[in-house]
Amino acid sequence: xxxxTFSVLPxxxxxxxxxxxxxxxxxxxxxxxxHIEGARTFRKIGEYAGDLGIRHITFYAFSTENWSRxxxxxxxxxxxxxxxxxxxxxxxxxxxxxxxxxxFLGDKSRIDPALTALxxxxxxxxxxGKKIDLNIALNYGGQQEIxxxxxxxxxxxxxxxxxxxxxxxxxxxxxxxxxGQPPVDLMIxxxxxxxxxxFLLWQSAYAEFWYSDVxxxxxxxxxFNEALRAYEKRxxxxxxx
Ligand code: FPP
Numbered sequence: 611x612x613x614x615t616f617s618v619l620p621x622x623x624x625x626x627x628x629x630x631x632x633x634x635x636x637x638x639x640x641x642x643x644x645h646i647e648g649a650r651t652f653r654k655i656g657e658y659a660g661d662l663g664i665r666h667i668t669f670y671a672f673s674t675e676n677w678s679r680x681x682x683x684x685x686x687x688x689x690x691x692x693x694x695x696x697x698x699x700x701x702x703x704x705x706x707x708x709x710x711x712x713x714f715l716g717d718k719s720r721i722d723p724a725l726t727a728l729x730x731x732x733x734x735x736x737x738x739g740k741k742i743d744l745n746i747a748l749n750y751g752g753q754q755e756i757x758x759x760x761x762x763x764x765x766x767x768x769x770x771x772x773x774x775x776x777x778x779x780x781x782x783x784x785x786x787x788x789x790g791q792p793p794v795d796l797m798i799x800x801x802x803x804x805x806x807x808x809f810l811l812w813q814s815a816y817a818e819f820w821y822s823d824v825x826x827x828x829x830x831x832x833x834f835n836e837a838l839r840a841y842e843k844r845x846x847x848x849x850x851x
Contacts, residue, residue, distance in 0.1 A: 709741025
């Protein structure tokens with residue numbers, strides 16, 4: 611397969627995998643069928659981003675608010691996530707060869723311990739990956755992430771290991787789930803919605819946004835190229851002129 615070339619690539623792309631439910635509804639299928647197809651799209655786009663040389667990519671799989679969905683939908687998403695983890699473990703050698711580093715963003719304390727054990731194992735086993743950081747946000751909320759970073763700094767300030775006046779952006783970022791990774795350059799949201807939905811709030815301060823009406827299960831490599839082409843044309847000023 612021939613890959614398109616881009617004059618500039620975002621270092622960090624964030625993707626809100628939205629529209630699975632509507633995709634299923636349009637076909638008279640249960641919502642879970644949309645998530646199954648969405649998980650396939652996730653694999654396809656994750657792989658494609660790696661092939662293109664995107665250095666960091668973050669997919670929003672499950673938010674802190676998604677627990678309020680019907681129990682069968684929550685367990686279906688967790689099952690798909692678990693299937694992906696199992697498959698990743700089976701293909702560990704391939705991931706290591708490709709330089710993939712798997713990272714999970716979010717509060718692990720509410721996740722099934724069998725899953726978190728596998729998450730921890732995969733994070734450690736792929737920690738040496740230098741080509742692509744593949745981040746999956748699970749039980750993730752941007753406000754919750756900021757709060758836990760604040761609490762961790764406050765604890766250290768209270769016990770005297772950090773000087774409150776020395777807390778700068780770098781010190782704060784080192785407490786985020788994305789510690790060590792650059793901010794989001796490009797945020798992709800399919801399915802016609804145009805909101806940030808508590809995703810990577812701190813990290814997206816200067817992100818470029820790209821929206822599309824396509825539903826996530828229908829999202830293709832071509833849509834990803836389209837977002838990258840749009841990004842190429844953006845004039846990023848970061849508050850300057
Ligand atoms: C949003 O669509 C999608 C989700 C809340 C779940 C996303 C999960 C997956 C794609 C599968 C599991 C993930 C991995 C990493 C294997 P929606 O249900 O809100 O769609 P709607 O707005 O059309 O109802």
